[in-house]
Amino acid sequence: MKPPPFDYYAPRSLLEAIDLLVRYEGAARPLAGGQSLVPMLNFRLAQPAALIDLRLVEGLDGISLEGNTVRIGAMTRQRQAEHSALVAQHLPLMRAALQWVGHAPTRTRGTIGGSIALADPSAELPLVLRALDGEVLAAGPEGVRAIRAELLFHSIFTTALAPDEILTEIRLPKMPPDCGFAIEEFARRPGDFAIVAVAVVLEPLGQSMIRARIAIAGATDTVFRVPSAERLLGVGPLTTEVIEAAAASAAECCNPMSDPRISGDYRRQLIRVLTRRALLKAAVTPGPWQQPSSNPSLVK
Amino acid sequence: MTLSVEIQLTVNGERRVGRCEPRKLFVDFLREDLCLTGTHAGCEHGICGACTILFYGEAARSCTMLAVQADGAEILTIEGLAASDGTLHPLQQAFQSCHGLQCGFCTPGMLMLSLDLLRHDPAPTESSVREALSGAICRCTGYQGIVDAVLAASSAQKKGDMV
Numbered sequence: 001m002k003p004p005p006f007d008y009y010a011p012r013s014l015l016e017a018i019d020l021l022v023r024y025e026g027a028a029r030p031l032a033g034g035q036s037l038v039p040m041l042n043f044r045l046a047q048p049a050a051l052i053d054l055r056l057v058e059g060l061d062g063i064s065l066e067g068n069t070v071r072i073g074a075m076t077r078q079r080q081a082e083h084s085a086l087v088a089q090h091l092p093l094m095r096a097a098l099q100w101v102g103h104a105p106t107r108t109r110g111t112i113g114g115s116i117a118l119a120d121p122s123a124e125l126p127l128v129l130r131a132l133d134g135e136v137l138a139a140g141p142e143g144v145r146a147i148r149a150e151l152l153f154h155s156i157f158t159t160a161l162a163p164d165e166i167l168t169e170i171r172l173p174k175m176p177p178d179c180g181f182a183i184e185e186f187a188r189r190p191g192d193f194a195i196v197a198v199a200v201v202l203e204p205l206g207q208s209m210i211r212a213r214i215a216i217a218g219a220t221d222t223v224f225r226v227p228s229a230e231r232l233l234g235v236g237p238l239t240t241e242v243i244e245a246a247a248a249s250a251a252e253c254c255n256p257m258s259d260p261r262i263s264g265d266y267r268r269q270l271i272r273v274l275t276r277r278a279l280l281k282a283a284v285t286p287g288p289w290q291q292p293s294s295n296p297s298l299v300k
Numbered sequence: 301m302t303l304s305v306e307i308q309l310t311v312n313g314e315r316r317v318g319r320c321e322p323r324k325l326f327v328d329f330l331r332e333d334l335c336l337t338g339t340h341a342g343c344e345h346g347i348c349g350a351c352t353i354l355f356y357g358e359a360a361r362s363c364t365m366l367a368v369q370a371d372g373a374e375i376l377t378i379e380g381l382a383a384s385d386g387t388l389h390p391l392q393q394a395f396q397s398c399h400g401l402q403c404g405f406c407t408p409g410m411l412m413l414s415l416d417l418l419r420h421d422p423a424p425t426e427s428s429v430r431e432a433l434s435g436a437i438c439r440c441t442g443y444q445g446i447v448d449a450v451l452a453a454s455s456a457q458k459k460g461d462m463v
């Protein structure tokens with residue numbers, strides 16, 4: 001249970017880091033917090049020729065607000081985000097999701113960018129990026145490009161990032177203060193990877209119109225959204241029947257994976273239950289999704 | 301292959317220097333190079349929590365860190381908990397009084413994790429203690445005594461002892 005040998009570099013600039021990735025032609029891996037990569041090295045599931053440690057690269061961490069966008073440096077530690085006032089105020093879904101990410105000691109070291117770049121299909125931070133329609137910045141030999149969440153995640157541990165690109169920043173539109181949100185997850189033990197996790201955001205669009213977003217992790221080879229279920233939630237109020245229909249639609253829209261311990265049918269059932277719970281929880285926040293009967297003056 | 305890297309860091313308030321292969325885990329560096337064997341290597345993949353140390357005052361697992369990632373850092377290990385004259389830290393005292401250990405293998409990790417918890421939440425509820433300690437595993441399953449010890453240390457702290 002010890003890592004295999006590798007070349008080690010701790011460059012101080014992004015250009016230097018990219019140069020190294022280019023030079024190793026795909027055989028080098030960037031090292032962020034190491035909370036997944038170091039265990040993978042210990043198991044020798046990963047045997048990179050070189051590790052490019054990003055800890056000394058300038059300008060890769062920190063959280064700031066620019067207009068309506070929260071910018072999170074890729075090397076920002078998960079724990080730093082968990083305690084960030086900006087995240088609490090503008091990205092409460094991310095704050096809630098971070099409670100589900102590993103344990104406090106892994107969040108001390110684990111980074112926001114590392115988790116997203118790894119693209120574990122059951123991880124919470126890719127789920128948040130997808131639920132909030134965020135994007136990431138990737139720096140490579142050709143320069144910097146933005147990749148939208150929906151185009152980033154291809155499959156298990158596979159993203160649109162090229163082997164010589166480094167994820168440098170996560171950009172998330174701030175959540176309106178009057179939106180409802182929730183994340184629900186099921187895992188066998190606290191801190192385990194989710195068997196299924198569901199994130200929900202309900203945003204009032206004026207009149208009784210709602211913009212609903214539902215993202216699911218753990219069920220297939222990547223996080224995904226469920227437009228068919230989201231469309232059912234476009235107009236308030238959201239009755240329990242409508243919520244149940246959306247949950248059923250979410251459960252039917254994919255083909256959940258089976259593994260030796262957890263069947264696809266069980267995952268499908270979890271999608272349905274967790275989507276319903278998340279929607280009910282999100283709908284506790286006052287908004288057009290609530291039924292008029294919750295207004296006491298209308299109750300006879 | 302990079303043969304070795306130099307590592308300078310502060311451990312328990314003392315400047316230490318070492319040299320090791322970049323693939324060396326921080327827990328092994330602490331134990332083998334700095335002879336600080338109080339930190340235990342358990343599962344070596346970040347699940348059991350036995351190797352928990354404080355990295356700049358925050359609990360972290362030393363088995364999912366390369367030693368070189370601790371270059372320049374400020375580290376607290378179990379050896380830094382008791383006073384130099386051997387007086388137990390209030391948390392250690394509480395673990396002793398409440399029978400918070402049996403075989404003792406997980407204890408260094410439990411103590412470092414509890415220290416992080418009490419520094420950030422000096423008056424935790426039982427459920428938040430259990431939530432925090434879910435990041436560490438005791439195979440003797442003596443969790444009740446461990447939870448009691450953390451709660452007792454928290455009350456002792458309220459009475460004026462610093463944790």
